[in-house]
Amino acid sequence: xxxxxxxxxxxxxxxxxxxxAAELFTERGPDGTTAEEIAVRAGVAPRTFYRYFRSKxxxxxxxxxxxxxxxxxxxxxxxxxxxxxxALASAVTESLxxxxxxxxxxxxxxxxxxxxxxxxxxxxxxxxRVNQESEDRLVPVVARLxxxxxxxxxxxxxxxxxxxxxxxxxxxxxxSDAGLExxxxxxxxxxxxxxxxxxxxxxxxxxxxx
Numbered sequence: 737x738x739x740x741x742x743x744x745x746x747x748x749x750x751x752x753x754x755x756x757a758a759e760l761f762t763e764r765g766p767d768g769t770t771a772e773e774i775a776v777r778a779g780v781a782p783r784t785f786y787r788y789f790r791s792k793x794x795x796x797x798x799x800x801x802x803x804x805x806x807x808x809x810x811x812x813x814x815x816x817x818x819x820x821x822x823a824l825a826s827a828v829t830e831s832l833x834x835x836x837x838x839x840x841x842x843x844x845x846x847x848x849x850x851x852x853x854x855x856x857x858x859x860x861x862x863x864x865r866v867n868q869e870s871e872d873r874l875v876p877v878v879a880r881l882x883x884x885x886x887x888x889x890x891x892x893x894x895x896x897x898x899x900x901x902x903x904x905x906x907x908x909x910x911x912s913d914a915g916l917e918x919x920x921x922x923x924x925x926x927x928x929x930x931x932x933x934x935x936x937x938x939x940x941x942x943x944x945x946x
Contacts, residue, residue: 751799752780754795754797755845757774757796757799759777760774761796761852762848766792766856771785771786774792793856793859793862796849797865799849803831803842804869807832811824816881824898824930828927834917843916847910850907867899874898878891878895878898879891905925905929
């Protein structure tokens with residue numbers, strides 16, 4: 737369904753607040769930032785901030801969720817009948833490859849927030865919540881690609897494993913000084929994680945050609 741104008745405006749305001757929070761967390765750290773300062777940076781009233789978010793850490797949720805939204809959309813767009821491992825690999829590679837500056841900026845925000853989360857339990861909890869929500873939304877996408885006869889347990893496990901593969905890849909990249917492309921990049925690390933998973937999960941093992 738196409739979002740209404742009101743829903744689009746709400747999402748835009750939430751993202752403005754999320755970017756303001758990310759900027760201030762990068763400059764001062766979560767401990768040195770207040771919700772009121774985030775509201776001022778975003779150009780909204782404090783009451784507007786609290787209408788959308790419960791805490792200053794919660795405010796970055798929409799920014800952290802963008803990547804998961806993009807790769808699920810790419811996976812959902814895979815042709816029916818595409819083997820799940822191939823569809824996952826393609827979606828992950830496309831979503832973590834950085835073809836333009838706007839996407840590179842988003843990845844830099846993610847790196848800064850993940851580094852800040854290492855010392856802030858509340859911010860780390862937001863990151864884990866975003867990943868859990870992404871996993872839940874991934875289940876029906878995986879189910880469609882896996883086919884009607886797929887085991888529901890394997891579907892849920894595949895969705896959880898794929899989500900964690902990307903989470904671990906991003907966290908590992910954020911801890912390093914690796915670039916956005918090449919060895920140690922998010923896409924390269926995520927593909928390494930997926931290959932490790934494929935060795936032990938039947939649903940993530942590509943069928944052999946006869």
